[in-house]
Amino acid sequence: METLHPDSLYDAADLGCGDLAIALMKAVRLVEAGQLLEFRANDPGAVVDIPAWCSMTGNILIAGQTGANGNSYFIRKKGN
Amino acid sequence: MAKLLVSITNAKNDSDRATVGFVVANASVASGVETVVFLSTEGVRIAQKGYADSIHEEGFAPLKELMDNFIGAGGTIWVCSPCFKKRGLDENKLPANTVIVGGAKVVEFLTTGGTSITY
Numbered sequence: 561m562e563t564l565h566p567d568s569l570y571d572a573a574d575l576g577c578g579d580l581a582i583a584l585m586k587a588v589r590l591v592e593a594g595q596l597l598e599f600r601a602n603d604p605g606a607v608v609d610i611p612a613w614c615s616m617t618g619n620i621l622i623a624g625q626t627g628a629n630g631n632s633y634f635i636r637k638k639g640n
Numbered sequence: 641m642a643k644l645l646v647s648i649t650n651a652k653n654d655s656d657r658a659t660v661g662f663v664v665a666n667a668s669v670a671s672g673v674e675t676v677v678f679l680s681t682e683g684v685r686i687a688q689k690g691y692a693d694s695i696h697e698e699g700f701a702p703l704k705e706l707m708d709n710f711i712g713a714g715g716t717i718w719v720c721s722p723c724f725k726k727r728g729l730d731e732n733k734l735p736a737n738t739v740i741v742g743g744a745k746v747v748e749f750l751t752t753g754g755t756s757i758t759y
Contacts, residue, residue: 578666579701582709585670609667616642616671 564623564634566598567591571629576603584613584635593639596622602630610635643674643754645746650759651685652695658686659697661759662706669715677710678746678756680720687719689733711737718745 570587572580580603591597601610607624610633614621622634646668648661662677669675679687686692686703695703711717717738724731724740731740750756 578663578668578670578706578709581667581670582713585713613671616673618672 564596564598566634567595569598569600571600572603572606573600574602576605577609580606580609581613584610588617588619588635588637591637593637595637597635597637599633599635600630601633606631606633641672641674643676643749643752644668645676645678645749645754645756647678647680647756647758648683648686649681651682651691653682655695655697655703657759658683658695659700659703659706662703662710663700664757664759665715666706666710666713669710669713674754675710675715676718676749676754677715678718678720678741680723684719684723684727684729687717687724687734687738688729689735707735711735 568591570583572583575583580601584599587597587599599610611621614635618638620636620638622636625632646661646665648658650657665675665677692703692707715737717735718741719738721740721742
C-alpha cells in the first residue's frame with residue numbers, strides 16, 4: 561500500500577451523522593487546496609458518509625485505512 | 641446547487657424529533673447543500689433565544705450547539721409566520737440567520753429545485 565504523508569490530521573473520534581459532516585467541513589477548511597488531510601472517524605456510519613460527503617463537495621477521498629488509531633480517511637482538498 | 645428544506649414541527653413536546661432535524665440539517669449544510677430549516681407549528685418555539693438551551697436529547701449534542709453549528713456553517717432558519725403569531729412569541733428574540741416567512745417563500749423554494757424532509 562502507498563505510504564501517505566498527510567499535511568494535517570483531524571480526529572473526529574465517534575462523531576456521526578450531522579456532527580461528522582460539520583467536523584469534515586471544519587477540518588477541510590483548515591487545509592489549503594491540494595493538501596492532504598488525514599481524517600480519523602470511528603462512527604459506524606462514517607464509512608458510508610465520508611465518501612458521500614466527498615462526492616457532494618468535490619473533495620477527493622484518496623484512501624481509507626484501519627490502524628492502531630482506528631479508521632483514517634485521506635482526503636485531498638479540491639481546488640488544486 | 642442542490643437545495644434541502646428540513647421541516648421541524650416539534651420542540652420540547654418531542655425533543656428527539658427537534659434534535660434529529662437539526663442533526664440532518666447540519667449534515668446537509670456541511671455537505672455544500674443550500675439548507676433551510678423551516679420551523680412550523682410547535683417547532684416555532686425553537687426560534688426564541690434561550691428556549692433550546694435546556695434541550696439535550698440523550699445520544700446527541702445539545703440542541704443549542706447543533707443550532708449554532710448550523711448557523712455557523714451558513715444555514716438559514718425560516719419561521720412560519722402564523723404559527724409564530726398564534727403563540728405570541730417575540731420577534732426581537734430570534735436567533736441569527738432566522739427569518740419569519742409565509743407559505744409563499746416555502747413554496748417558491750420547493751418548486752425551484754428544492755426538496756424536503758420533515759421531523
